[in-house]
Every structure is written in C-alpha cells, then in structure tokens.
Amino acid sequence: MDQRLQPPAIRCFGLTKRFGEVTAVDRVDLAVEHGRRMVLLGPSGCGKTTLLRLIAGFETPSAGTLAVGGQVVAWPQYSLPPEKRRVGMVFQDYALFPHLVVRANVTYGVAKASDREDRVREVLGLVRLEGMARRMPHELSGGEQQRVALARALAPRPAVVLLDEPFSNLDTRLRSRVRGEVKDILTAAGATCIFVTHDQEEALFLGDVIAVMSQGRVEQVDTPEAIFHRPATPFVARFMGMADFLPASVRGDALETELGLVPRPVAAAMGAEVQVMVRPDDLVLHPDESSDARVVERVFQGGHYTYRVRLPSGAEVHSLMEHYHILEVGAGVRVRLDPGHPLNCFVDGRRHATTPV
Amino acid sequence: MTTASPSRGIPETPGRRWPWVQGLPPAVVWVPATAVAIVVALPILYLAVRTAEAGGDLWDLLLRWRTARVLLQSVALAATVTAGATLLAVPLAWLTVRTDLPLRRLWSVLCVLPLVVPSYVAAFLVVVALGPHGMLQKLLERLWGVERLPEVYGFPGAALTLTFLCYPYVLLSVRGMLSRMDPALDEASRNLGAGQWSTFRRVTLPLLRPAIAGGALLVALYTLSDFGAVSILRYETFTWAIYVQYEGALNRGLASAFSLVLIVLALAILVAEGRVRGRAQYHRSASGSARPSQRVSLGRWRWPALAFVASVIGLGLALPLGVLGYWVVQGLLAGQRLGLLWGTTLNSVYVSLAAAAVAVAAAMPIAGLVVRHRGPMSSAVEMATYTGFALPGVVVALAMVYFGINFLTPLYQTLFILVFAYVMLFLPSGVNALRASLLQVNPRLEEAARGLGRSPLRVMLTVTVPLLRPGILAGAAMVFLLTMKELPATLILSPIGFSTLATSIWATASEALFARAALLSLVLIAVTAVPLVWVLRRSEG
Numbered sequence: 024m025d026q027r028l029q030p031p032a033i034r035c036f037g038l039t040k041r042f043g044e045v046t047a048v049d050r051v052d053l054a055v056e057h058g059r060r061m062v063l064l065g066p067s068g069c070g071k072t073t074l075l076r077l078i079a080g081f082e083t084p085s086a087g088t089l090a091v092g093g094q095v096v097a098w099p100q101y102s103l104p105p106e107k108r109r110v111g112m113v114f115q116d117y118a119l120f121p122h123l124v125v126r127a128n129v130t131y132g133v134a135k136a137s138d139r140e141d142r143v144r145e146v147l148g149l150v151r152l153e154g155m156a157r158r159m160p161h162e163l164s165g166g167e168q169q170r171v172a173l174a175r176a177l178a179p180r181p182a183v184v185l186l187d188e189p190f191s192n193l194d195t196r197l198r199s200r201v202r203g204e205v206k207d208i209l210t211a212a213g214a215t216c217i218f219v220t221h222d223q224e225e226a227l228f229l230g231d232v233i234a235v236m237s238q239g240r241v242e243q244v245d246t247p248e249a250i251f252h253r254p255a256t257p258f259v260a261r262f263m264g265m266a267d268f269l270p271a272s273v274r275g276d277a278l279e280t281e282l283g284l285v286p287r288p289v290a291a292a293m294g295a296e297v298q299v300m301v302r303p304d305d306l307v308l309h310p311d312e313s314s315d316a317r318v319v320e321r322v323f324q325g326g327h328y329t330y331r332v333r334l335p336s337g338a339e340v341h342s343l344m345e346h347y348h349i350l351e352v353g354a355g356v357r358v359r360l361d362p363g364h365p366l367n368c369f370v371d372g373r374r375h376a377t378t379p380v
Numbered sequence: 381m382t383t384a385s386p387s388r389g390i391p392e393t394p395g396r397r398w399p400w401v402q403g404l405p406p407a408v409v410w411v412p413a414t415a416v417a418i419v420v421a422l423p424i425l426y427l428a429v430r431t432a433e434a435g436g437d438l439w440d441l442l443l444r445w446r447t448a449r450v451l452l453q454s455v456a457l458a459a460t461v462t463a464g465a466t467l468l469a470v471p472l473a474w475l476t477v478r479t480d481l482p483l484r485r486l487w488s489v490l491c492v493l494p495l496v497v498p499s500y501v502a503a504f505l506v507v508v509a510l511g512p513h514g515m516l517q518k519l520l521e522r523l524w525g526v527e528r529l530p531e532v533y534g535f536p537g538a539a540l541t542l543t544f545l546c547y548p549y550v551l552l553s554v555r556g557m558l559s560r561m562d563p564a565l566d567e568a569s570r571n572l573g574a575g576q577w578s579t580f581r582r583v584t585l586p587l588l589r590p591a592i593a594g595g596a597l598l599v600a601l602y603t604l605s606d607f608g609a610v611s612i613l614r615y616e617t618f619t620w621a622i623y624v625q626y627e628g629a630l631n632r633g634l635a636s637a638f639s640l641v642l643i644v645l646a647l648a649i650l651v652a653e654g655r656v657r658g659r660a661q662y663h664r665s666a667s668g669s670a671r672p673s674q675r676v677s678l679g680r681w682r683w684p685a686l687a688f689v690a691s692v693i694g695l696g697l698a699l700p701l702g703v704l705g706y707w708v709v710q711g712l713l714a715g716q717r718l719g720l721l722w723g724t725t726l727n728s729v730y731v732s733l734a735a736a737a738v739a740v741a742a743a744m745p746i747a748g749l750v751v752r753h754r755g756p757m758s759s760a761v762e763m764a765t766y767t768g769f770a771l772p773g774v775v776v777a778l779a780m781v782y783f784g785i786n787f788l789t790p791l792y793q794t795l796f797i798l799v800f801a802y803v804m805l806f807l808p809s810g811v812n813a814l815r816a817s818l819l820q821v822n823p824r825l826e827e828a829a830r831g832l833g834r835s836p837l838r839v840m841l842t843v844t845v846p847l848l849r850p851g852i853l854a855g856a857a858m859v860f861l862l863t864m865k866e867l868p869a870t871l872i873l874s875p876i877g878f879s880t881l882a883t884s885i886w887a888t889a890s891e892a893l894f895a896r897a898a899l900l901s902l903v904l905i906a907v908t909a910v911p912l913v914w915v916l917r918r919s920e921g
Contacts, residue, residue, distance in 0.1 A: 079567070079571055080570075080571075081567055081570075081674070104570065104575070105567070105570040105571050106570045106571070106572070106573045106574055106575055107573075110571065111571065111572075112567070112568065112571045114564045114567070114568055115564075116562070116564060118562065118564035118565050118567070118568040119568075120565060120568070120569075120583055120587075121565075121587070122583075122586040122587055122589075123586075131569065131572050131574070131582070132571075132572030132573045132574070134573060175568075175572065176571075176572075178572075179572060179573055
C-alpha cells in the first residue's frame with residue numbers, strides 16, 4: 024500500500040496532561056509516519072517523558088486525543104490499557120525483569136507459544152546477543168542490557184517503539200558506539216520509533232524528525248538540518264547549540280547591529296524588536312588594541328579555541344577560532360561578522376532569514 | 381566486574397606492630413560488635429554445658445518416641461501457621477500498597493496491629509469465645525440448641541490463633557519490598573501486553589519471593605518459640621515441653637535435649653530461607669527518577685477486596701478487642717474491683733524502655749559492621765546475633781538462670797538479668813531495623829566526613845547516627861513492642877514481687893479473673909500500640 028494512504032503511526036491532537044496546577048504537556052499536535060524515527064528533544068522537565076508515557080498508556084490525557092496506527096486509544100479521562108496498545112517501550116533503566124533470563128525476558132510479550140522460538144532467535148539475532156539467551160540480566164554489561172531491552176520491546180512486533188533517554192545510563196565512550204548500534208538495529212527492523220533525549224547531539228544523530236519541546240509545548244517539528252539552521256524560536260536556537268543574539272534596528276534596506284549591517288527581512292517593519300542570531304563560527308576576531316571589545320574568556324577545545332568577547336555595549340558574543348589564533352584574556356579585538364550564509368533574525372520572537380525575499 | 385585487591389593503595393608499613401589489624405574495620409565498630417555477639421551467644425554455651433552434663437543419656441532422650449512426637453507437632457504447627465500467614469499477608473500487602481482500596485491508609489495501619497496482641501491473650505480469647513461452654517457455643521445453644529462445637533484445643537486453635545497474630549511479619553516485609561519495587565518493571569510488563577493479573581503473577585510475585593521468604597522465616601521462628609498460645613491451647617510443642625520440664629524440675633536433661641532439637645530446627649529453617657531467597661539480584665535497577673507506582677484500579681473487585689481486608693482485621697483485631705471490652709464491662713457490672721494497675725503498667729513500660737534502649741545501642745555497632753564491612757568477621761557476628769531469633773524465650777531464660785546462679789550471683793533475681801535476657805531475644809529486631817536504615821545511608825557521606833578530618837568515632841556520632849534516626853526509632857519501637865508482650869522469660873526471670881502486665885495477665889487469667897485479665901490486656905495492647913502506630917505513620921510519610 025502507498026505509505027501516504029496509511030494513517031500515521033502516531034497522531035496527537037491537542038494532547039494535554041495536567042498534574043494538579045502543573046501542565047506537563049500542553050496542547051501538543053504531532054504525527055509520526057510509519058518507519059520514521061522521531062526525537063522528542065528538550066531540557067529536563069519540558070514534558071517530553073510525560074508525552075512518551077501518554078503514548079505508552081501509563082498516563083491518561085487531561086485533554087486532546089491520541090491515535091496509534093489510526094485507532095484512537097486515548098481521549099480525556101479515557102485511556103486504553105497499555106497492554107492493548109501495541110506500543111513497545113525501552114525504559115530509561117531498561118527495567119529488565121531481574122528474575123528472568125534473557126530469553127524469558129524477550130519472550131515475555133510474545134503471546135503465541137508457537138511463535139516464541141522463532142521470534143527469540145530473530146530478535147536476539149537482530150541485536151547480536153544469540154549466545155546470551157540463558158544469562159540473567161545482572162550478568163550483562165550495560166550495553167548488553169540495553170540491547171536486551173530493545174529486543175524485548177521489538178519481540179511482540181509493536182506498531183511503535185518508544186525509547187526513554189535510552190543512552191543516559193551508559194558512559195560516554197560506550198554511548199556513541201551503542202547509539203550507532205541501536206540506530207542500525209531499528210533501521211534493520213524497519214521500526215517506527217520515538218526517542219526522548221535532552222542531548223541535542225544525540226537528537227541530530229538519531230532523528231529523521233526532531234520535535235523540540237519547552238515547558239510542555241512543542242516549539243518546532245522539523246528535520247535535524249532545519250532545526251539547526253532555521254530554528255523557529257530563540258529557545259530552539261539556543262538549545263541546538265551556542266547562539267548569541269544581537270539587538271538590531273531597521274535602517275533602510277538593512278538591519279544595523281553592533282557588528283555592522285546585515286540585509287533586512289521584509290517582515291522587519293520600522294520600530295519592530297529585531298534580534299540577529301550569530302553562532303560562534305559566524306564571527307572572526309582580529310587583534311586590535313585600539314578596539315573597545317575585549318576577550319574575557321578563552322576555552323581550549325583541542326582543535327580550536329572558543330573566545331568569549333565583551334562588546335562595547337556590554338553584550339557578549341562567542342567566537343570559534345582555529346587553535347593557532349592565540350589571543351590573551353584582556354586583549355582588545357575587532358569582531359567581524361563573516362557568516363558566509365544568510366543569518367537568522369527574530370522579529371518579535373519569530374524567525375526570518377536576513378536575505379530579502 | 382572490577383574488585384580492587386584488598387592491599388591495593390595501602391602501602392605496607394614495615395615493622396608494623398599489629399599486621400593483622402590492617403584488614404580490620406575501625407576498632408570503634410568491631411570491638412563492641414564482637415563483644416555483643418559473644419555475649420548474646422551465651423545461651424548456646426549454656427546448652428553445650430548442659431548437653432555435656434547429660435552425656436550418654438542425651439541420645440537416649442533424643443531418640444524417645446516423645447521427642448519425635450513433639451518435633452512433629454512443632455513442625456506441623458510452624459508449617460501451617462507460616463502458610464496461613466503468607467496467604468493472608470500477600471494479598472493484604474498488595475491491596476494496601478498498590479491499589480485504590482477505599483480507606484487504604486487506615487487499613488494499612490490497622491492490619492499491622494494484630495502484632496500488639498500477645499499470644500496468650502489471643503489464646504484465652506479463643507478458648508473463652510470458641511471453647512466448650514464458650515461464648516459462641518452458648519449463643520448457638522440459645523438459638524438452635526447446639527451443645528458441642530468442634531474442638532479448639534490442640535492443633536486447630538493454636539494454628540488459627542498464631543496465624544492471625546503472625547501474618548503482620550510477612551505483611552511488613554512484603555509491603556516494604558512492594559513499595560521499593562521499581563514501578564518500571566510493572567510498566568514494562570503491561571507494555572509487553574500482560575494484563576494486571578498476569579503482571580502480578582509473572583513479575584510482582586516472583587520478585588516478592590525474597591520478602592515473602594524473609595517474613596515467613598520470622599513467622600516460622602516465632603511459632604516455634606511461642607509459649608503463650610500453645611500452653612493455653614494445650615498443644616505440646618518444644619517450648620511448652622521445655623517449660624513443663626523446668627517448672628516441675630523434672631528433668632533438666634530432657635529440657636536441654638528439647639532445646640537442642642529446637643535450635644537445629646531453627647537453623648534448618650534459616651538455611652531453607654536462604655535457599656528460597658535465591659541468588660538473583662533484586663535491587664532497583666538504577667537510580668533514575670523514582671516515580672511512585674500508579675495505583676491499580678480494583679473496579680468491581682473493590683467490594684470483595686474490602687470485605688476480605690475488613691474480615692481479616694475483624695478477626696485479628698476487632699473481635700479480640702471487642703471481647704476484652706465486653707468482659708471488662710461485665711466485670712464492672714458484677715461489681716468487681718479493677719484498680720491497682722499503675723504499678724504493673726509502669727513496671728512493664730520501664731523494663732521495655734530499658735530493653736529497647738540497650739538493644740538499639742548494642743545493635744548499632746553490629747549493623748555498622750554488617751553493612752559497611754563485609755567479611756568473615758561480620759558474617760560470624762551476624763550469625764551470632766541471629767541466635768535470638770532461633771532461641772525461644774524459655775531457653776534464653778533458663779540459660780540466664782544458670783549463669784545467674786553459678787557466675788553472676790549478685791545479679792540473679794535483679795532486673796539486670798531480665799533486661800539482659802530481653803536484649804538477647806530481641807537484638808535481631810533492632811539489628812534488622814538499623815541495617816535497613818544504614819543501607820540507605822550513602823557511605824560516601826561517611827567518607828566525606830573522614831576526608832574533612834574527623835575520626836571514625838566522631839563521624840559515627842556526627843554523621844551516621846543522626847542519619848540513622850528513623851531506623852533507631854523503628855528498631856526501638858519494635859523491641860519495646862516485643863518486650864511488652866514477652867511472657868516466658870519474664871515469668872522465669874522476674875525478681876520476686878516484680879510483676880509486669882504480661883505476668884499479671886497470666887496470673888489473673890489462670891485464676892479465671894477474666895474481667896481483670898481483660899482490663900490488663902487492653903492496657904497492654906494500648907500501650908504497645910502507641911509506638912507501633914507512630915512508627916507506621918512515619919514510614920508511610
């Protein structure tokens with residue numbers, strides 16, 4: 024069947040969850056298409072885990088509806104029990120049953136006894152743990168536990184797999200390896216999945232689509248490239264990487280900032296509050312003792328330095344320089360805006376490109 | 381898994397005077413812990429001496445038909461009570477922790493309270509209410525002319541009574557485990573397509589196994605050591621047989637032979653518990669954010685569940701209290717004088733407080749050793765402290781009589797010996813509470829304090845003990861409760877003229893002064909319930 028004719032694997036309309044006074048998830052609209060990987064990204068407390076638990080069926084929405092594979096499974100005060108949803112979940116701490124061996128953990132969700140043997144072989148093969156079927160969970164390393172949890176979630180052939188901060192319990196070195204493995208496994212299984220993470224690098228790596236959340240709201244849903252290069256709000260811009268904002272005023276066809284003129288977007292009317300977003304790689308520093316801009320901090324990062332510079336107005340910007348450009352703290356510098364691409368600016372909190380349309 | 385070799389990081393000091401001290405925990409911990417362990421193991425020494433005296437007769441005594449019969453009866457009672465208590469306690473625990481049972485918080489306190497009813501009081505109630513010419517039979521006679529009820533004396537009465545008194549041990553243990561269990565495991569099971577009942581059967585119950593085994597262990601050991609219920613209901617188990625031998629000064633050799641078999645039985649139960657517990661690791665799998673588990677909605681099972689909980693509490697608590705109250709009222713109406721309780725009550729409270737304070741103080745270094753310094757020494761000390769669990773009050777009391785008469789003559793017939801016996805008997809409860817509490821104190825805190833230049837003793841006083849406060853209070857409350865109810869050791873070791881609530885109830889009930897015995901029982905239950913309810917409410921948060 025043509026994929027476009029299928030209903031999305033997951034669809035939320037105005038999904039809301041309140042705990043007393045606190046609104047953890049606030050009118051979220053989302054759709055995840057079959058076979059896609061979506062990442063819910065946001066700082067801790069932004070509601071991403073609650074959203075995941077709503078989808079899994081561990082919470083009942085306060086408002087809005089939720090559909091899995093076209094079937095509506097939750098609406099206000101009603102929630103189809105989690106065991107009837109065909110939604111698999113990989114828990115943050117894996118939640119492997121400590122009293123069952125790997126095999127029994129994996130077959131737990133496979134209803135038909137006749138399927139079990141094949142399915143265990145299949146999914147343990149997928150996660151490359153064929154030899155571990157008789158081990159107890161505590162006899163496995165963190166990465167292996169992770170893969171068992173994934174195999175267990177995949178075994179009942181769920182419509183969607185949810186992964187709650189799946190790599191947060193692994194140490195940094197292991198993490199990048201396991202991340203790649205998990206991505207490959209999920210791709211091989213053709214699974215539709217939703218990750219929750221607070222790590223933007225992880226989100227860029229894993230997601231076909233990223234939904235950035237803040238205070239219960241979805242701020243932007245887009246491809247990783249679009250999220251990074253065309254953030255919809257200043258929040259997204261800051262969250263996706265270091266970004267500074269220069270106040271600008273409209274002057275003719277240009278915007279005037281402390282670092283010079285940039286092209287003016289149409290939407291920026293006279294008198295509007297405009298901010299131009301600059302990332303550290305957009306700025307170049309030149310030593311210049313006559314300048315009033317001063318280096319206030321230098322951070323060594325191996326191949327390059329990140330300098331923090333205080334401009335005469337008091338605003339601070341960051342600049343990324345190759346490791347052979349050595350400037351001392353306190354040195355005077357001239358800051359040149361050299362992006363090589365249109366800059367983003369925010370007019371009243373909404374993004375516009377600085378190239379006139 | 382990486383285990384640092386013990387010597388790593390500790391440079392070998394040449395010519396050090398006490399090389400063997402190097403591997404030891406700090407002296408402030410191991411010296412008092414070992415001392416306490418040796419002292420509480422004294423009754424074993426007593427039994428060894430007695431057995432040696434009995435010499436060749438011992439085998440003769442052990443192989444008698446009577447010994448075998450008493451053994452079988454003890455085992456049958458312990459097995460029945462343990463099974464019954466588990467069947468009552470596991471559903472109760474689940475209902476009061478995990479579900480939306482109406483009035484859940486009230487039930488969760490009430491269903492622990494049968495713990496405060498002494499077994500001799502419960503047994504009297506069973507006799508008077510259900511026995512021949514008892515209240516139920518008279519009622520039925522008036523209504524339908526029933527003249528005989530099934531026999532309550534012997535096995536059925538003893539098993540019934542002890543089951544209802546003992547289930548809280550399993551309940552508390554299972555409840556603790558249930559509320560600590562990672563809710564993600566339940567969620568994972570539901571997520572994989574298992575319903576509520578299936579989740580309970582396939583995940584929750586297997587994970588509760590160690591807690592059930594731990595609680596069942598306490599029930600089995602308590603049943604073996606119980607004296608009040610079996611003696612009143614005339615069911616011959618080891619404790620009663622030992623007491624009868626002692627009272628009648630008949631045959632000390634037989635008493636110690638019985639004691640030995642009893643200890644072997646207790647050890648066998650301890651080993652069996654270890655087997656059932658298994659080797660799987662049942663801890664919370666990761667720190668993560670601890671989410672309180674969601675309550676299971678009982679739906680249409682609400683009312684049957686409520687009826688079950690209410691009837692257990694009704695039989696285990698409300699009915700006994702009701703009958704006791706009825707007797708008091710009857711006695712007052714008949715013009716009996718019920719005064720003169722204050723002295724007795726104060727005596728009980730006073731020795732129980734003393735026992736609680738000493739037991740907790742003695743438990744502290746042991747808990748410290750057992751939790752923080754695992755090794756052969758701590759295992760030995762832990763085993764020794766568990767002696768109290770395995771030994772019935774009768775045996776401990778007889779050991780104290782022996783040591784009192786032969787070695788500690790000035791202390792014999794004083795309260796010191798009595799309190800000492802209580803501490804031996806109930807030290808394990810103190811150690812248990814402190815150990816549970818200490819396991820939750822992060823050892824990094826103690827290391828931080830050491831790093832800030834404090835000595836081990838100062839660290840213990842300024843960091844560990846304040847953090848242990850909940851455990852200290854819980855342990856003290858438990859020892860207080862057990863001491864208040866204790867009967868056989870109190871009967872044997874009380875100085876002449878010193879009476880407690882327990883001994884007065886025993887004496888007045890033996891003389892069939894029911895109204896007075898009932899009033900004393902109510903006072904005992906009320907005083908004992910206060911610290912228990914307080915601890916329960918604190919732990920509920």
